Amino acid sequence: MIRIDLNRRLNQGTARLPRWASYLIMAGAFALGVLIFLVAASLALILIPVVLIGGAVAAWQMRRRMRAAGIDPQNPFGRQQPAATQGEIVDVEYRVIEPNERR
Numbered sequence: 001m002i003r004i005d006l007n008r009r010l011n012q013g014t015a016r017l018p019r020w021a022s023y024l025i026m027a028g029a030f031a032l033g034v035l036i037f038l039v040a041a042s043l044a045l046i047l048i049p050v051v052l053i054g055g056a057v058a059a060w061q062m063r064r065r066m067r068a069a070g071i072d073p074q075n076p077f078g079r080q081q082p083a084a085t086q087g088e089i090v091d092v093e094y095r096v097i098e099p100n101e102r103r
Contacts, residue, residue, distance in 0.1 A: 063073040072078060 066073045066076060
């Protein structure tokens with residue numbers, strides 16, 4: 001009969017890590033954390049003003065386009081005044097074009 005001892009490795013003693021190695025690992029982890037924090041902070045210092053300026057430019061352009069379209073930027077969903085009240089009357093002549101007539 002063949003026997004396999006699956007727990008043989010569990011009964012062995014574990015290797016101890018020297019104290020200086022654990023201090024070195026902790027210092028490396030701390031340095032990596034500080035580095036990640038500095039990279040994130042520097043990206044935030046660059047990206048936050050860019051996003052704010054981009055949003056301000058987009059809002060300015062939207063207000064300008066709304067004014068050009070005749071929409072009040074302060075009340076965009078309010079009732080617009082009909083075009084007839086502005087007093088513009090277009091006088092034109094109409095002519096019926098027959099289907100067999102050359103244009």
